[in-house]
Amino acid sequence: MQNLGIAITGSGSAVPKTSLHNQELTQLVETSDEWISTRTGIRQRRLAQPTESLTELAAAASRGAISAAGISATDIDLILLATSTPDDLFGTACKVQAAIEATQAVAFDLTAACSGFVFGLVTAAQYIKTGVYQNVLLIGGDILSRWVDWQDRRTCVLFGDGAGAVVLQANESDRLLGFALKSDGTQNHHLNLTYQGNSQEIIPNVNVAQGTYQPITMNGKEVYRFAAQKVPEIIDKALFQAQITVDQIDWLILHQANQRIIDAVAERLNIPDHKVISNLANYGNTSAASIPIALDEAVRQGKIKPNDIIATSGFGAGLSWGAAIFQWGK
Incomplete structure (x- = not known):
């Protein structure tokens, strides 16, 4: 089998x-x-x-x-x-x-x-x-x-x-043990890295756009509000699917976007500071890399041990957000 x-x-x-x-x-x-x-x-x-x-x-x-x-x-x-x-x-x-x-x-x-x-x-x-x-x-x-x-x-x-x-x-x-994923494209405009092209006529009456991607733009207040509200909710959903309670979590590893967001989410979930892993002071927001970098550092420092239960959540452009609950190791 x-x-x-x-x-x-x-x-x-x-x-x-x-x-x-x-x-x-x-x-x-x-x-x-x-x-x-x-x-x-x-x-x-x-x-x-x-x-x-x-x-x-x-x-x-x-x-x-x-x-x-x-x-x-x-x-x-x-x-x-x-x-x-x-x-x-x-x-x-x-x-x-x-x-x-x-x-x-x-x-x-x-x-x-x-x-x-x-x-x-x-x-x-x-x-x-x-x-x-x-x-x-x-x-x-x-x-x-x-x-x-x-x-x-x-x-x-x-x-x-x-x-x-x-x-x-x-x-x-x-x-x-459990996961939940969500997207809301109606809020896409709050965080963008968009393509911008200029019209170019390649033959008469046939136009194409030629250009490149523009720098990141973000409405920080709206992204903060979104994360502080939606991340605790999605972690709760993943915990429910995993059939465990928040006090059974050994570690919380959130996307390393902003310490205020990390603190707000932990507070809302009643997760104490000593269970929260944060390294954004040294690396800033590394987007899709932030959770696995924080995870790897904590594993190599001996914080995270086999069988520890980890709650993790990513959130950002899309807007998209998700959570996963897993046990470390085999």
């Missing part, structure tokens, strides 16, 4: 070496370390140099996860890369597959912005639970510095670059 449960058996992460501290941002825009840190909790972020690529970061994170899971790259059946900033608009997962020599794996990108890792986790689990694949590599990675307007002080202080990865494997018991 096939194992139709899943276990998350290894994690890895990678960030660029270059740091940009809040104090250095004062050279770009009118702001201060105190203003940024008190409103967001962010003190510095990592930025990819022009010579660095998402492929390199994702591959490094993947190697860490594969090694931690105790398997080889050739054991991987499927690679899912959750990203909004591919190196190639046709997709970057296949480049990662080549970089790590996962010769047996099919690979594709998945785009759900800051919810990407949670959406990817649920997607990966379905391939395993239906018996299609045994070993799935899930990567969350973004280089948002490519798409930030460095003169817009509302957004340039928030974002950083990085990648995190986990390995999911078929398992006798199902360690993904």
Whole structure:
């Protein structure tokens, strides 16, 4: 009989070496370390140099996860890369597959912005639970510095670059205890990285649009209001599906967008501070990478131990949000 449960058996992460501290941002825009840190909790972020690529970061994170899971790259059946900033608009997962020599794996990108890792986790689990694949590599990675307007002080202080990865494997018991996913396209306008093209007549009466994507725009107040309300609700739904109570959670790992959001969600759920994992002070908002980077750090620091119950939630552009409850390890 096939194992139709899943276990998350290894994690890895990678960030660029270059740091940009809040104090250095004062050279770009009118702001201060105190203003940024008190409103967001962010003190510095990592930025990819022009010579660095998402492929390199994702591959490094993947190697860490594969090694931690105790398997080889050739054991991987499927690679899912959750990203909004591919190196190639046709997709970057296949480049990662080549970089790590996962010769047996099919690979594709998945785009759900800051919810990407949670959406990817649920997607990966379905391939395993239906018996299609045994070993799935899930990567969350973004280089948002490519798409930030460095003169817009509302957004340039928030974002950083990085990648995190986990390995999911078929398992006798199902360690993904519950999940819930939601989308609301009527609020799409609150957070965008939109294409803008100029009309070009290629032959008489035939016009096409030629252009590029515009920098990130965000209505911070509305995104905060949305997250503070919707994230506790979606975690409650996932807990209900998992048939466990909030006090059974060992760790809360939210998308690392803003410390105020993390604090508000934890407070609403009555989760004490010592159970909340936060590292956005060092990395800023790394979009789809933020949850797996925080997870990997906590695992490698010895905080998260086998069988610990983790509640996680991603939220952001779309607008989209989701939650997953899982037990760490086999």
